[in-house]
Amino acid sequence: MTDMTESTPPVLDIRRVCVTFAKPSGEPFPVLTDIDVSVQEGEILGLLGRSGSGKSTLLRVAAGLIRPRSGIVSYRGAPLTGPTEGIAVVFQTFALYPWLTVLENVELGLDALDLPESQVRQRANSAIDVIGLDGFQSAYPRELSGGMRQRVGFARALVSNPILLLMDEPFSALDVLTAETLRTDFLDVWTSHRLPTKAVLTVTHNIEEAVLMCDRILVLAPNPGHIAAEIKVPLAQPRNRLDAAFRAIVDEIYSILTSRMAETVGPQGGMRRGLVPQLPEVSADRLGGFAEALAAPPFDGQAELPRIARPLALEVNQLFPIAAALHMLEFAELHDSTIKLTSAGRVFADSGADDRKRLFREHLLRFVPLAAHIRQILDEREDHRAPRARFEFELEDHLPEREADATLRTAIGWGRYAELYGYDDTTQMFTLDHMAA
Numbered sequence: 156m157t158d159m160t161e162s163t164p165p166v167l168d169i170r171r172v173c174v175t176f177a178k179p180s181g182e183p184f185p186v187l188t189d190i191d192v193s194v195q196e197g198e199i200l201g202l203l204g205r206s207g208s209g210k211s212t213l214l215r216v217a218a219g220l221i222r223p224r225s226g227i228v229s230y231r232g233a234p235l236t237g238p239t240e241g242i243a244v245v246f247q248t249f250a251l252y253p254w255l256t257v258l259e260n261v262e263l264g265l266d267a268l269d270l271p272e273s274q275v276r277q278r279a280n281s282a283i284d285v286i287g288l289d290g291f292q293s294a295y296p297r298e299l300s301g302g303m304r305q306r307v308g309f310a311r312a313l314v315s316n317p318i319l320l321l322m323d324e325p326f327s328a329l330d331v332l333t334a335e336t337l338r339t340d341f342l343d344v345w346t347s348h349r350l351p352t353k354a355v356l357t358v359t360h361n362i363e364e365a366v367l368m369c370d371r372i373l374v375l376a377p378n379p380g381h382i383a384a385e386i387k388v389p390l391a392q393p394r395n396r397l398d399a400a401f402r403a404i405v406d407e408i409y410s411i412l413t414s415r416m417a418e419t420v421g422p423q424g425g426m427r428r429g430l431v432p433q434l435p436e437v438s439a440d441r442l443g444g445f446a447e448a449l450a451a452p453p454f455d456g457q458a459e460l461p462r463i464a465r466p467l468a469l470e471v472n473q474l475f476p477i478a479a480a481l482h483m484l485e486f487a488e489l490h491d492s493t494i495k496l497t498s499a500g501r502v503f504a505d506s507g508a509d510d511r512k513r514l515f516r517e518h519l520l521r522f523v524p525l526a527a528h529i530r531q532i533l534d535e536r537e538d539h540r541a542p543r544a545r546f547e548f549e550l551e552d553h554l555p556e557r558e559a560d561a562t563l564r565t566a567i568g569w570g571r572y573a574e575l576y577g578y579d580d581t582t583q584m585f586t587l588d589h590m591a592a
Contacts, residue, residue: 172226185379201369209380243317258292282314302333322357360472409492434565435476439572450504516573539587
């Protein structure tokens with residue numbers, strides 16, 4: 156890897172960028188605000204953050220796929236106004252054409268360059284060899300494992316000899332062992348300078364993956380997406396998860412993300428009013444299971460998030476919704492990177508099924524305004540029924556359509572579990588049929 160110096164111009168430079176999407180009403184919804192990012196030659200820069208923080212949107216800005224509402228995006232000193240030669244993307248999903256062979260899928264990465272067929276074939280075979288797929292040129296995607304398919308995605312991105320490689324959670328669709336192998340192989344190729352690529356910008360939700368791979372990490376916070384912190388990773392490759400310095404950086408990032416989460420999820424963070432905030436996408440059963448694990452030895456009701464994540468095999472995109480939901484429902488408190496069960500949380504963890512449901516119902520009504528609002532509307536109507544669309548429209552005044560839909564799905568699941576209200580997906584109707592009064 157080359158040394159970075161202050162005199163080297165950035166491969167990608169993003170300044171004061173803001174991105175907005177349109178609500179159904181046509182009003183702008185801010186997604187990213189006041190973003191400054193420079194990707195230097197010779198570095199892997201990571202974008203890390205919770206769901207909804209705008210990581211993938213920012214990556215698409217860097218690829219020229221989304222034009223910001225304001226700000227400047229420059230690639231190698233020139234304005235970036237759309238997709239351009241020299242920038243390639245590895246996507247989260249394999250995105251392969253099933254009717255094409257491995258070689259033909261990789262050759263597609265050169266379609267826009269109008270090269271002679273012999274050169275296309277030579278470069279495709281070279282990329283296949285570098286990424287560890289030699290011998291599979293004639294195979295079809297259906298014959299490959301998930302890890303091998305993602306290698307095809309890497310080869311297709313690398314065949315164009317990109318200066319800047321963008322990666323959108325490229326290992327997240329793989330099982331743990333396959334992801335570890337592919338991640339290690341990519342780092343070996345990168346550190347041995349077998350790639351023409353000068354810089355990498357990668358999106359991840361996996362904290363340890365970010366510390367394993369990246370030279371710098373930008374931590375994004377949501378509502379709207381902004382850069383909350385920059386973490387430098389001054390560790391030589393290859394890196395060891397068990398090193399004290401490695402663990403210290405992981406713990407620092409957990410602390411940053413947790414403190415930001417505690418500020419925003421409420422009600423302990425101060426968001427009792429209205430139908431917002433967005434509800435975490437996690438089931439009540441999973442909350443109960445996590446509370447039980449936290450209440451039991453060796454944690455006895457309190458744990459640092461990275462310490463409890465490991466034995467439960469939870470990644471940050473799984474762990475944080477659970478922690479946020481328990482905090483929101485006042486079954487737990489978040490401080491720095493530590494989660495601690497409240498008195499109610501201990502009762503919740505130790506209760507049997509019926510008592511746990513009753514306690515969940517009480518906290519749902521007290522601390523989740525959307526659930527209480529749905530129940531109130533149903534109580535007030537003579538037929539005790541209300542269409543889903545009624546609540547969707549209200550939520551979309553505060554949240555983008557996707558987040559509004561996810562929040563409503565969580566509210567449906569929590570309300571069903573608590574026997575607070577019912578929901579018929581066929582008719583798209585909330586109801587009090589068969590619910591306790």
